[in-house]
Amino acid sequence: MPQWGGKLLPPSKRPKLASATGPRRAMLPPAGAKCQPPLSSSVIENQRRSLPIFQAQGALLGQLRSLHCAVLIGETGSGKTTQIPQYLYEGGIGRQGVVAVTQPRRVAAISLATRVSDEKKTELGKLVGYTVRFEDLTSDETKIKFLTNGMLLREAIGDPLMHKYSVVILDEAHERTIHTDVLFGVVKAAQKKRKELGKLPLKVIIMSAMMDVDLFSQYFNGAPVLYLEGRQHPIQIFYTKQPQSDYLQAALVTVFQIHQEAPSSQDILVFLTGQEEIEAMTKTCCDIAKHLPDGCSQMVAMPLYASLPYSQQLRVFQAAPKGYRKVILSTNIAETSITIAGIKYVVDTGMVKAKKYNPESSLEVLALQRVSKSQAWQHSGRAGREDSDLCYRLYTEDKFEKFDKMTVPEIQRCNLASVMLHLLALRIPNVLAFDFMSKPSPEALQAAIEQLALLGAVERKDDQLILTALGRKMAAFPLEPKFSKTILMAPKFHCTEEILTIVSLLSVDSVLYKPPSRRDEVQAIRKKFISSEGDHVTLLNICRAFKNISGNREWCKENLVNSRNLMLVSDIRAQLRDICIKLSIPLESSRSDTGNIRRCLAYSLFMNMAELQPDGTYATTDTQQPVAIHPSSVLFHCKPACVTYNELLHTNKCYMRDLCVVDADWLYNAAPEYFRCKLQAAKN
Known part of the structure; x- marks a missing residue:
């Protein structure tokens, strides 16, 4: 059982990883806002007017009207995301086009668009809309558009x-997702080019x-920094002893x-x-809640993660029944952009899943790791919004002091294979010299180009790196290059319909x-x-059965x-199928022939191959990295x-x-030169 030691951390003493000092810093009055479920128009209007940012509207617009580029720091709960797009629109700034507001995650993009459309008293998809992967709710009337970084890219x-945008707001910039960093460079280049062309x-x-x-x-050419204070309350921070x-x-x-x-009205976020x-x-x-002693309040536990359908995600914003406490169990999706009313306690495990890629070994590993200090402060910032x-x-506090200050971008x-594919599709003259805010290593850039070359997506022409016809088609899919290649190879094996299902899955x-309570039954239940x-x-078998019983x-x-x-x-499959139709890709089915499906997968996943060793273990074919089959696999x-x-x-x-049994010969036939080089390297 954890034992605790704590300290009170008032808003004025909380770490601000950003420091805006000197003449570039422009002080604005404090602000605050939150994203909640739909309310009556009078309540919403009163909430907007009661926000401190409402008093700052004139000063803020005066600053933004005269600037082509600005960096706006808004403390957690400042309301920058919901209010500023509206202020720009209402103030006539950017009305010649659309105001785009980017978010790292689809949940935030949808939630925020819903809230702002409620505040504007308009149907979602008209004046205010959103675009996320595999879902577009916008129209010709849309003037404020929330979208994920990947979709704008x-x-x-x-x-x-x-051309359609007059203002681009890059929100939650500190998260530094892969799409965010690429988008920084793309937006910066578009701004410069539009100015040059008048x-x-x-x-x-x-x-x-x-x-x-x-x-x-500095990256945005010395853009002025504006600062908005948030409306927060003291937070008591407890560490385990x-x-x-x-x-x-x-x-x-x-x-x-x-x-x-604690009283049942006080909710918990984990x-x-x-x-x-x-x-x-x-x-x-x-x-556990079912077996608590009499007199203890009831509990309703709610999951929150990116792939949860939006209707289910909305439950976390709704008040729990009287006498019940909400316990929200979330990924770092709850870290930013959305405020969940009623949260009194935050429980931070200090752990996160993150991908790390080693270009030398060609291994991309999804691993559990400690959060950074900035992430930990973002987590604690979910509290202190209302009280x-x-x-x-x-x-422990000692452990926290050893955390990295910032998350590595x-x-x-x-x-970087997807990044390089997108940059080439954007016709960037020299992708290796692209203006990244935090430049990746030359080895990582070169490894990405080599992967795309092995997939047949790029070639060198007149000392320039360009997309092949296959590469242009691969860029049309919002997928990793290897899965785009899988779909494009499917007609060769007459199994496009099945591959679309698998890639969607x-x-x-x-x-x-x-x-957990039925672990022993799982194998027997899934045997069929x-x-x-x-x-x-x-x-594929499960998806077919689901379709046969109509869900x-x-x-x-x-x-x-x-x-x-x-x-x-x-839904995803339907949109991928539409892209196939636009690209005139034959839509055939292999029906019961699963051999063709596996051959198709072999032709795109040949770089992710492992072989059984004499001692009964597995090793990857290219780097001889020892690997094992995950316990969740049917194999x-x-x-x-x-x-x-x-x-x-x-x-x-x-x-x-996610393993597939293949013949080694299929893989060697898919990329003979690749395996010839690997075998030669192994001999040396």
């Missing part, structure tokens, strides 16, 4: 100058709660310690690392549910779907299948001679996830 492929100026506003002000200001060996158990104990002592972890703890919380609140950190720790979090050919074919929820419950994710798969108790995998997950060892 995709739009720029067709229109590098972003076209309508593009106003750029970079917004964040925490950031390195000097870095952002001893390190916790099991952060999940510590989180569970902490939740029920709070639950048995930060966890992923869907499977969240679903398991949701079930555990519900089970003096508490944050429980499931690590994703652009410096990821496989791999584009969402797991459609399989494994409740399991294929000895691997996880891809097994998932019956009772069937899903009986078979431990996540119906919400399967419905999302259906966990099998020993196929050769497999491909989607990704590597590193915990206590390096695990392969």
Whole structure:
């Protein structure tokens, strides 16, 4: 059981990782805002008028009207995201085009668009709309558009100058996702080019709660820094007195310690690392809550993660029934942009799942790691919005002091193949010299180009790197290059329909549910779907069965299948199919011939290949990295001679996830030169 030591952290003493000093800093009156479920128009209007930012509207517009580019620091809860786009529109700034507001995550983009459309008393999709991957709710009337960074980047492929936009607001800039960093460079270039061509100026506003002000200001040519204070209350920070060996158990104990002592009207937000972890703890919380002593308030546990359907995500914004406490179990999706009313306690496990890519070994590993200090402060910032609140950190204060100050930008720790493909599709003259805010290593850039070359997406012509015809088609899909290649190879094996289903399944979090209380039953329940050919074919079998029973929820419950994710798969598949039709890709079905499906996967996943060794272990073919089959795979108790995998997950060892049984000959035929070089290197 965790033991706690704490300290009171008033707003004025909370760390500000951004420092804006000197003449570049322009002080504005304080502000505050929050994103809540739909309310009556009079209540919404009163909320807007009661916000401190309402008093700052004139000063803020006066600053922004005269600037082509500005960096706006708004403390957590300042209301910058919901109010500033409206102020710009109402003030006539940027009315010649659309005001774009980018978000790192689809949940925030949808939630914020919904809130702002309510505030503007308009139907969502008209004046205010949103665009996220595989979903577009905008029209010709849309003037304020919330969208993910990735979607604006995709739009720029067709229109590098972003003609339809008069203002681009890059929100949550401190998160530094891979799409955010690329978008910085693309927007900066579009702004410069439009000025050179004498076209309508593009106003750029970079917004964040925490950031390195000097870095952002310098990158955007010395852009002035504006500062908005938030409306926050003191937060009591508690650290554990001893390190916790099991952060999940510590989180569970902490939740029920709070639950048995605090009034039921005070809700709890817990930060966890992923869907499977969240679903398991949701079930555990519900089970324990049923057996609490009489007199203890009731509990309703709610999951929150990116692939959860929006209707389910909205539940976290709604008040719990009288006498019940909300316990929200969330990934870092709740870190920024959205405010959940009623949160009194934050429980921070201090852990996050992050991808790290090693270009030398060609291994991209999804691993659990400690959050940075900036992330920890973002987590605690979810409290203190409405009253003096508490944050429980499931690590010691000494440990916290050793955390990295800032999260390493994703652009410096990821496989850059998708980035290079997008930049080439944007016709960037020299992608290796692209103006990144934080430049990736030359090795990472070169490795990405080599991967694209192996996939047949790029070639050198007159000493210039250009997309091939295949590469241009690959860029049309909002997918990783290897999965775009899988779809484009499918007609060769007459299995496009099946490949579309498989790729759609791999584009969402797991459609399989494994409740801890029924672990022993899972294998028996799923036996009818399991294929000895691997996880891809097994998932295909489940999806086909789901379609045959027309998505019956009772069937899903009986078979431990996540119906919400399967419905999302259906939507994604429909949009990928539309892209295929536009590209004139034949839509054939292999029906019961799964061999062709596996051959197709081999032709695009040949770089992710592992072979069985004489001692019964596995090693990757290219780097001889020792790997193991993940326990969640249907092949966990099998020993196929050769497999491909989607990704590597590193915990206590390096695990392969999402496996497909293949013949080594198929892989060698897919990329003979690649394997010839690997074999030669191994001999040397």
